[in-house]
Amino acid sequence: MAKGYWCLQLHAHLPFVRHPEYPDFLEEDWLYEAISETYIPLLIVFENFLKDGVDFRLTMTITPSLANMLSDSMLQSRYYNKLNKLIELSEKELWRTQNTEFAPAAEMYETKLKAIRHLWHSYHGNILNAFKKFQDLGKIEIITCCATHGFLPLTGNDSAIKAQIRAAVKDYERHFGRRPRGIWLAECAYRPGVDEFLKEEGIRFFFLESHGILYGTPRPKYGIFAPVYCPSGVAAFSRDIETAHQVWSAESGYPGDPAYREFYRDLGYDLDYDYVKPYLHDDGVRRNISIKYHRITGKVGLTEKAPYIPRDAVNKAAEHAGNFVFNRERQIEYLRDALEKEPLVISMYDAELFGHWWFEGPDFINFLFRKIAFDQNTFKPVTPIEYLDMFPKHQVITPSASSWGDKGYYEVWLNNTNDWIYKHLHKAESRMEELAKKFPDAQGILARALNQMARELMLAQSSDWAFIMTTRTMVEYAEKRTRQHVINFISLYDQINENRIDESFLSGLEYKNNIFPNMDYKIFL
């Protein structure tokens, strides 16, 4: 009998970035890198669990915007071309690095990239189907997220909040063949009452930052080590601080180990220009190309980094997985005694941490679930639904408004770099509701225009843009995206009101900003 339970939640998300109007677009790399470094490496780990009979459980958000990109044929074929080019380079690299200290790293890349292509082939380029397979097998629980990662507590009206959730639920059904049972609120941003809208869509649980529950009313009896029910009856699960730190902390977290791969030393800068140029973007500017031959080494400059030794890094990942399991056993034993009930420890991370930032992250997960399955009996990994089915009785509290951003509230998305967006977003939100009410049964081109308005509004609402404005990197792109979607929205609004819908303009937007092919503006009613 397990003394307690552990839930791993990975949040996989990227904003909708898709530019058919350009043959080559820099920001699309976010998706291509995440596919090669995180999504497929995780799937390979899952496939091997299955082959080796390792029981595992994890919960994973695949946000609607990410799902729309992963299922988009244009992005799929662009990714495939990128991957093939990278494989071509990795083959050349085998020869160039022969008999050098970089040979093991070069061999590792060539092998890994080919395994990635193999998996890509076996799902015919749509890896959503791979995730769906593991969900159907009961190994992972895929949850949804606000349709375009809209930051709900700063949204202007209820109709727009409902629409973010309804569009998400509908899109989830399209990809996964059933309704979602859980949701990740974008940025973990919650305010009391949001759970009512989740309830309406049949969603049973969501996640919160630790203080969302710790500061709840009344006081949570079991702290963050048991879920609570919101007044609506939707369950809220919150983050364990300790496991967050073991992985996230810049100082003491695992990913900073000297044996691990150094993210910032990239071949895109190291190789001879003429040799690497075919693998750069069309503008020929040196950038990261995702092949990196150095390890973190220690607190030394980028030029002082030592060669990466894949075998050492994998061993380190195994050691860290062992340490993580040991600590969970102690933590859960301790909590079991202190709480006098089976605790639930919830570790939640951005999925892209595993593989993209922490290159060995998927190896860590691989060792982790094997050790949990075979080396201990103290705790069991579960999904939130499994836990709720086992323990249906929980305290009812109203969680506190919170987010997982810096300082724990909304400041990252509301400060002097981005506060200007809310005036425009709120106006668009109220205009969307106004037109939905005015045309509750639109047909033909009017319905198309209203649906596209809904898409433009939702794309403008992505919390990613406000976040990027705060971080002050790639700001121009984020500002441009916000502006452009608001401007598109206003143009359509004016055209509809003046009864002069420009079909070629509309078709252009439908082609470019094609998120949610089944969009129905009536979700704003």
Place this chain on the structure above:
Amino acid sequence: MAENPSSKIKGCVSEVVNIDTTGLPSTYNDTKIVILPRDPVWLFVYWEVPKAKIEELKNACGSDFDAARLTVRVYDITDISFTGDNANRTFDVSVNPNSENWYINVGEHNRVWCADIGYIVAGGKFISVARSNPIAMPRQGVSAITDEQWGLLKLEFDKLFKLTGGNLSSAELVALMRARWEQITNLSLPSSRGALPSSSLSSMALPAQNREHPQSQHKNKNFWLKADTEIIIYGATEPDAELSVQGKHVPLSKDGSFTLRFYLKDGEHSYPIEATSSCKTMQKKITFVVKRETK
């Protein structure tokens, strides 16, 4: 009706940010005010007062409007059905006549607010132009942490609270809570366990390893007693000072405070605390000697 300090500063970030809003309307010609919560004490307010509306007011008020000041009036409407004149508390924030938004510190936790945009005209009369949505601020919730597991946390929070004058925002507490976990994992654990650095050990591993082995304890679970001791050392100095405890460097929080938790075993233990000023010319030292005896 006290003047709110937030009228003196706009938000906390003073860096100038250039924002490109090309192509966006500068106004929607609405007459409105909207408030958004930023954290448990700061509100963001934006408004639109069209020129036509100002003209209308000028005509209605005549010369009384000459020196009119654009003002946000903030109402505490906690637990009431607000009718316009029954607020629990009201305060005014004078805003720049050309501004369209402002950050306001409400100075109190766990209250519900709404705001009017308007003008204070000759004679001090407030003319409201528009009223905002109500907003319940995110909870500031230290007192919620009371169950057994978090008892220690609460103790430390209380101390941190006193150290900083008792008016920490919830956001700062979250930051402190995080900093505290880092300090604990970095400093309070024995470094001899296993090949890993002490910082990667669970803080929960500490009590466990100092008790009996978990398995043997499991067998005679019918009746048992466990007790152990830890010591918390806390204090504050100049934020830019260098601090060491038992000869080891201790990072200070932004406000110069620090808190450490050690396992306390039997025997007499000395905890010398030394602070050195940033110019290295001044030093202060306090030493605690603590004795534990188990009978």
